[in-house]
Amino acid sequence: MISASRTAASAVLAAQNLIKPKTVKRLGIVGCGLIARYVLKFLLNTGWTISALDLFDLADEYSMAMKEYAQERGIKEVQISSTKENLISSCDLISFTTTADAPYIDDISVFSHNPIILHLSLRDLSSKIILESNNIVDDVDHCLKSATSLHLTEQEVGNRDFVTGTIDQLIQGKLTLDIHKPTVYSPFGMGILDLAVAYYVYQRAVLEKITVSIPDFFYEPTRI
Template sequence: MTTVRPTPSRPTPSEASPGPAPAPTFAVISGAQVQQALQGREKEIVEVVEATYRLHGAGDTVNPPSSFLRFPDRPSSRIIALPASVGGETRVDGVKWISSFPPNVSAGIPRASAVLILNDHDTGYPFACLESSIISATRTAASAASAADRLSRGRPRPTRVGFFGTGLIARYIHTFLEGTGWSFDEIGVHDLSAESAAGFRLYLEQSRTAGRVTVHHSAEELIRSSDLVVFATVAAQPHVHEVSWFGHHPVVVHVSLRDLAPQILLTATNIVDDIDHCLRAATSPHLTEQLTGNRTFLDGTLDDVMAGRVAVPADRTAVFSPFGLGVLDLAVGKYVYDEVIRSGELQVVDGFFHELRRYG
């Protein structure tokens, strides 16, 4: 591989001088480089994610439905393709290819793994492959932190947070909450795996978080004692059914999408990232639509909330259910790519594209 030092942005074909176009290049960006580019920049990444939501709301993105690859012999596992295109200043196309294999956890490796391919806006040539489990977790956490902030405005700022599900995504969400200025008096933890709950508690204690950490042994206990509830599980179907547990009207960040029964959503203010995307694949909002036969229980998108088109009342539970948009992965991935170029550490695969002459 060849290390590419910082250079000015490539000219578009319309800007380029007459003559042969430069040969396209292809770079590989490792997880270590991705982490280095993103670490400690939570506020910047939330700004990137919110700007992308605005572009999406304005129609300056393309985000077709995700494609699910499922396996009859491994029903709990799946691999998902998320193709997308982002306009604005980002101007990049691409696809995230992310797998979810829950049995990995018992084998001691993370459940999810992913790569992200970035394609040039003008030529369509792929120009980078990035390790993307970190990008995926980062854009999810940034989206969650943004929603927690936006949905909490107009009510007392939550001081008690509860994490239902204690894997990598929960860790990233906690990091993004703290990195964007949140502090909590109490942090609740609940997981069906006592080992996972204990591990997350140890992480919280080692991160020197100011709040008192409590491991709750029931879902009801966690929810009732939290003003902000984060669902980050691998649940395949709703398992939380009791409306009375939400009588104190918390803000709920429902990133795992399938935890809440329809009766919970029907008593809440429901905000999603994209209505059409969220109402598919047996998500809790999708099941609610099937039950009611309509979409009137949805109040709008996070972009609507940011723009002031939708208000979030304090006297109702507020639920954010993000399906997870490929445009967010692209925007964060392009941010990483640009940071790696600036660092002078971009690793280009020599001769990756070989057949570049039309007639040989």
């Protein structure tokens, strides 16, 4: 849950710096598992207005479960798209939370409306789409490894010029984005973020006096 929370928080942080006010006409989610649910939960809990929701998953039961989850939380218009291309072309904010190990989306035309893309699963988009987009990452070196879409693009073109900048630069207002391109946020995820979330949970637990002290948890606290 800490990892899912970190991933969702990172996605929503990017979204709120890319879309102002926090309003989405149609949110699309490709891959309707646990992390997708957390992304939706974090959006709703941080005050986003989502008028409609499109879902796509290869497993129908995951889509149906997500549809029920969204409707229970007040999103009235929820539909399950027949194809991922239909979803992409109709949504202004799209979250990819799949288990794909290689790019499978190659049609740049379905991004012609220049949506914001939370590319959380990192391996959904072809190099063609990456090269035609603004690309924001959490850490350049982390994101351009392990056969991510960005890594494959670097191997194809031989440089990193297609990386627009980092989430830190975005927050500080140091990035200039081309409004005539899609914008792809690709967070690899960093251990320090897990620690930050865990420490926040710990602090809240201490304040609410619901912690349990285990003095001998570290049975050998020194190396000497």
